[in-house]
Amino acid sequence: xxxxxxxxxxxxxxxxxxxxxxxxxxxxxxxxxxxxxxxxxxxxxxxxxxxxxxxxxxxxxxxxxxxxxxxxxxxxxxxxxxxxxxxxxxxxxxxxxxxxxxxxxxxxxxxxx
Amino acid sequence: xxxxxxxxxxxxxxxxxxxxxxxxxxxxxxxxxxxxxxxxxxxxxxxxxxxxxxxxxxxxxxxxxxxxxxxxxxxxxxxxxxxxxxxxxxxxxxxxxxxxxxxxxxxxxxxxx
Numbered sequence: 119x120x121x122x123x124x125x126x127x128x129x130x131x132x133x134x135x136x137x138x139x140x141x142x143x144x145x146x147x148x149x150x151x152x153x154x155x156x157x158x159x160x161x162x163x164x165x166x167x168x169x170x171x172x173x174x175x176x177x178x179x180x181x182x183x184x185x186x187x188x189x190x191x192x193x194x195x196x197x198x199x200x201x202x203x204x205x206x207x208x209x210x211x212x213x214x215x216x217x218x219x220x221x222x223x224x225x226x227x228x229x230x231x
Numbered sequence: 232x233x234x235x236x237x238x239x240x241x242x243x244x245x246x247x248x249x250x251x252x253x254x255x256x257x258x259x260x261x262x263x264x265x266x267x268x269x270x271x272x273x274x275x276x277x278x279x280x281x282x283x284x285x286x287x288x289x290x291x292x293x294x295x296x297x298x299x300x301x302x303x304x305x306x307x308x309x310x311x312x313x314x315x316x317x318x319x320x321x322x323x324x325x326x327x328x329x330x331x332x333x334x335x336x337x338x339x340x341x342x343x344x
Contacts, residue, residue, distance in 0.1 A: 221266075
Protein backbone atom coordinates (compact mmCIF):
# COMPACT_ATOMS: atom_id res chain seq x y z
CA UNK A 119 0.00 0.00 0.00
CA UNK A 120 0.88 3.68 0.09
CA UNK A 121 2.19 5.37 3.23
CA UNK A 122 4.35 8.21 4.51
CA UNK A 123 6.61 8.17 7.54
CA UNK A 124 8.22 11.31 8.87
CA UNK A 125 10.43 11.92 11.86
CA UNK A 126 8.79 12.47 15.20
CA UNK A 127 9.00 15.88 16.76
CA UNK A 128 9.22 18.27 18.26
CA UNK A 129 12.33 19.68 16.68
CA UNK A 130 13.80 22.60 18.60
CA UNK A 131 16.46 24.79 16.99
CA UNK A 132 18.14 28.11 17.49
CA UNK A 133 17.80 30.79 14.83
CA UNK A 134 20.18 30.31 11.87
CA UNK A 135 20.62 26.58 12.58
CA UNK A 136 20.40 23.97 9.83
CA UNK A 137 17.14 22.05 9.55
CA UNK A 138 16.46 18.53 8.32
CA UNK A 139 13.12 16.78 8.66
CA UNK A 140 13.20 13.22 7.37
CA UNK A 141 10.42 11.74 5.27
CA UNK A 142 10.26 8.30 3.67
CA UNK A 143 7.46 6.75 1.70
CA UNK A 144 6.13 3.51 0.30
CA UNK A 145 4.14 3.58 -2.88
CA UNK A 146 3.17 1.53 -5.88
CA UNK A 147 3.58 3.25 -9.19
CA UNK A 148 4.89 6.81 -9.60
CA UNK A 149 3.77 9.12 -6.81
CA UNK A 150 4.19 12.86 -6.47
CA UNK A 151 5.59 14.18 -3.19
CA UNK A 152 4.81 17.33 -1.23
CA UNK A 153 5.72 19.27 1.88
CA UNK A 154 2.99 21.31 3.53
CA UNK A 155 3.29 23.79 6.41
CA UNK A 156 0.66 24.58 9.02
CA UNK A 157 0.76 27.64 11.28
CA UNK A 158 -1.23 27.59 14.55
CA UNK A 159 -4.98 27.53 14.04
CA UNK A 160 -4.74 27.54 10.25
CA UNK A 161 -5.11 25.17 7.34
CA UNK A 162 -2.24 23.64 5.39
CA UNK A 163 -0.25 25.57 2.82
CA UNK A 164 1.81 23.93 0.12
CA UNK A 165 5.50 24.58 0.73
CA UNK A 166 7.06 22.68 -2.16
CA UNK A 167 6.55 19.66 -4.41
CA UNK A 168 8.32 17.21 -6.71
CA UNK A 169 6.58 15.12 -9.31
CA UNK A 170 9.24 12.66 -10.45
CA UNK A 171 12.48 11.04 -9.33
CA UNK A 172 15.48 13.38 -8.90
CA UNK A 173 13.26 16.49 -9.00
CA UNK A 174 14.14 19.12 -6.41
CA UNK A 175 11.35 21.24 -4.98
CA UNK A 176 12.28 24.56 -3.39
CA UNK A 177 10.52 27.55 -1.85
CA UNK A 178 11.38 30.22 0.77
CA UNK A 179 14.81 28.68 1.37
CA UNK A 180 13.42 25.17 1.92
CA UNK A 181 14.46 22.32 -0.37
CA UNK A 182 13.63 18.64 -0.81
CA UNK A 183 14.81 16.14 -3.43
CA UNK A 184 12.73 13.18 -4.62
CA UNK A 185 15.01 10.15 -4.14
CA UNK A 186 13.47 7.04 -5.63
CA UNK A 187 16.41 4.81 -4.71
CA UNK A 188 15.99 5.56 -1.00
CA UNK A 189 12.23 6.35 -1.19
CA UNK A 190 12.88 9.62 0.61
CA UNK A 191 11.92 13.29 0.40
CA UNK A 192 13.76 14.99 3.25
CA UNK A 193 13.08 18.67 3.94
CA UNK A 194 16.09 20.95 4.49
CA UNK A 195 16.78 24.59 5.17
CA UNK A 196 20.20 26.09 5.65
CA UNK A 197 19.30 28.78 8.18
CA UNK A 198 15.98 28.73 10.02
CA UNK A 199 14.17 31.78 11.36
CA UNK A 200 11.75 32.19 14.25
CA UNK A 201 8.99 32.68 11.68
CA UNK A 202 9.58 29.11 10.41
CA UNK A 203 8.09 27.72 13.63
CA UNK A 204 5.16 25.59 12.49
CA UNK A 205 4.07 22.02 11.86
CA UNK A 206 5.44 20.42 8.67
CA UNK A 207 3.70 17.58 6.86
CA UNK A 208 5.12 15.30 4.21
CA UNK A 209 2.49 14.03 1.76
CA UNK A 210 2.18 11.68 -1.19
CA UNK A 211 -0.17 11.67 -4.16
CA UNK A 212 -0.33 8.07 -5.42
CA UNK A 213 -1.49 9.30 -8.84
CA UNK A 214 -3.89 6.41 -9.00
CA UNK A 215 -7.57 6.61 -9.84
CA UNK A 216 -9.79 6.87 -6.80
CA UNK A 217 -7.14 7.89 -4.27
CA UNK A 218 -6.49 10.95 -2.10
CA UNK A 219 -3.35 12.54 -0.72
CA UNK A 220 -1.72 10.58 2.09
CA UNK A 221 -0.06 12.50 4.91
CA UNK A 222 2.60 11.81 7.48
CA UNK A 223 1.86 12.60 11.12
CA UNK A 224 3.55 15.98 11.04
CA UNK A 225 6.68 17.37 12.69
CA UNK A 226 6.52 20.39 14.96
CA UNK A 227 9.41 22.83 14.54
CA UNK A 228 10.15 25.42 17.18
CA UNK A 229 12.83 28.03 16.49
CA UNK A 230 14.09 30.32 19.23
CA UNK A 231 16.03 33.57 18.90
CA UNK B 232 -9.79 35.50 -5.23
CA UNK B 233 -10.08 31.77 -5.78
CA UNK B 234 -9.95 29.51 -2.78
CA UNK B 235 -11.67 27.25 -0.32
CA UNK B 236 -13.89 28.61 2.41
CA UNK B 237 -14.77 26.65 5.52
CA UNK B 238 -17.32 27.89 7.98
CA UNK B 239 -17.63 28.41 10.80
CA UNK B 240 -14.08 28.64 12.15
CA UNK B 241 -15.19 27.56 15.63
CA UNK B 242 -18.21 25.43 16.43
CA UNK B 243 -19.58 24.27 19.77
CA UNK B 244 -22.25 21.61 20.08
CA UNK B 245 -23.83 19.56 22.79
CA UNK B 246 -23.19 15.85 22.93
CA UNK B 247 -25.72 13.87 20.89
CA UNK B 248 -26.45 16.62 18.36
CA UNK B 249 -25.68 16.38 14.68
CA UNK B 250 -23.68 19.26 13.24
CA UNK B 251 -22.85 20.24 9.65
CA UNK B 252 -19.56 21.84 8.58
CA UNK B 253 -19.56 23.88 5.41
CA UNK B 254 -16.93 23.74 2.64
CA UNK B 255 -17.16 25.79 -0.56
CA UNK B 256 -14.58 26.19 -3.33
CA UNK B 257 -14.45 28.42 -6.39
CA UNK B 258 -11.37 26.81 -7.96
CA UNK B 259 -13.43 24.70 -10.36
CA UNK B 260 -11.88 21.57 -8.85
CA UNK B 261 -13.54 18.21 -9.40
CA UNK B 262 -12.16 16.52 -6.29
CA UNK B 263 -12.91 17.49 -2.70
CA UNK B 264 -11.80 15.94 0.59
CA UNK B 265 -12.47 16.02 4.31
CA UNK B 266 -9.68 15.33 6.79
CA UNK B 267 -9.71 15.16 10.55
CA UNK B 268 -6.69 16.38 12.53
CA UNK B 269 -5.93 15.33 16.09
CA UNK B 270 -2.75 16.17 18.02
CA UNK B 271 0.05 13.74 17.15
CA UNK B 272 -2.02 11.85 14.59
CA UNK B 273 -1.58 13.93 11.48
CA UNK B 274 -4.40 14.12 8.95
CA UNK B 275 -6.82 11.24 8.54
CA UNK B 276 -9.15 11.03 5.55
CA UNK B 277 -12.87 10.95 6.33
CA UNK B 278 -14.53 11.15 2.89
CA UNK B 279 -13.66 12.28 -0.58
CA UNK B 280 -15.55 13.01 -3.76
CA UNK B 281 -14.30 13.09 -7.33
CA UNK B 282 -17.52 14.01 -9.07
CA UNK B 283 -20.91 15.48 -8.27
CA UNK B 284 -23.33 13.03 -6.63
CA UNK B 285 -20.57 10.53 -5.87
CA UNK B 286 -18.27 10.10 -2.86
CA UNK B 287 -16.13 7.44 -1.21
CA UNK B 288 -15.35 6.57 2.39
CA UNK B 289 -11.89 7.28 3.69
CA UNK B 290 -10.10 5.67 6.60
CA UNK B 291 -12.37 6.99 9.39
CA UNK B 292 -15.84 7.47 7.84
CA UNK B 293 -17.85 5.98 10.70
CA UNK B 294 -20.07 8.57 12.37
CA UNK B 295 -19.80 11.03 9.47
CA UNK B 296 -21.85 11.72 6.35
CA UNK B 297 -21.36 13.92 3.29
CA UNK B 298 -23.17 15.08 0.18
CA UNK B 299 -21.97 16.48 -3.14
CA UNK B 300 -24.96 18.04 -4.86
CA UNK B 301 -22.91 20.83 -6.45
CA UNK B 302 -19.35 20.89 -7.72
CA UNK B 303 -18.52 23.83 -5.45
CA UNK B 304 -19.85 22.43 -2.19
CA UNK B 305 -18.99 19.40 -0.01
CA UNK B 306 -20.61 19.68 3.44
CA UNK B 307 -19.69 17.27 6.22
CA UNK B 308 -22.18 16.19 8.89
CA UNK B 309 -20.80 14.93 12.18
CA UNK B 310 -23.52 12.69 13.57
CA UNK B 311 -24.29 11.65 17.11
CA UNK B 312 -22.81 8.23 16.22
CA UNK B 313 -19.30 9.71 16.11
CA UNK B 314 -17.89 8.76 19.50
CA UNK B 315 -15.20 11.41 19.77
CA UNK B 316 -16.08 14.32 17.48
CA UNK B 317 -13.98 17.06 19.09
CA UNK B 318 -11.24 17.79 16.54
CA UNK B 319 -9.96 20.15 13.86
CA UNK B 320 -11.59 19.47 10.50
CA UNK B 321 -9.94 20.39 7.21
CA UNK B 322 -11.51 20.52 3.77
CA UNK B 323 -9.40 20.37 0.62
CA UNK B 324 -9.84 20.28 -3.14
CA UNK B 325 -7.77 19.39 -6.18
CA UNK B 326 -8.00 18.81 -9.89
CA UNK B 327 -8.60 15.21 -10.78
CA UNK B 328 -5.77 14.36 -13.10
CA UNK B 329 -2.04 14.88 -12.97
CA UNK B 330 0.61 15.21 -10.29
CA UNK B 331 -1.32 17.76 -8.34
CA UNK B 332 -1.41 19.08 -4.85
CA UNK B 333 -4.51 19.71 -2.77
CA UNK B 334 -5.57 23.18 -1.65
CA UNK B 335 -6.85 23.56 1.90
CA UNK B 336 -9.39 25.68 3.70
CA UNK B 337 -8.65 27.35 7.03
CA UNK B 338 -10.30 24.59 9.03
CA UNK B 339 -13.16 24.31 11.53
CA UNK B 340 -12.49 23.51 15.16
CA UNK B 341 -15.40 21.52 16.54
CA UNK B 342 -15.81 21.19 20.28
CA UNK B 343 -18.49 18.95 21.72
CA UNK B 344 -19.45 19.69 25.31
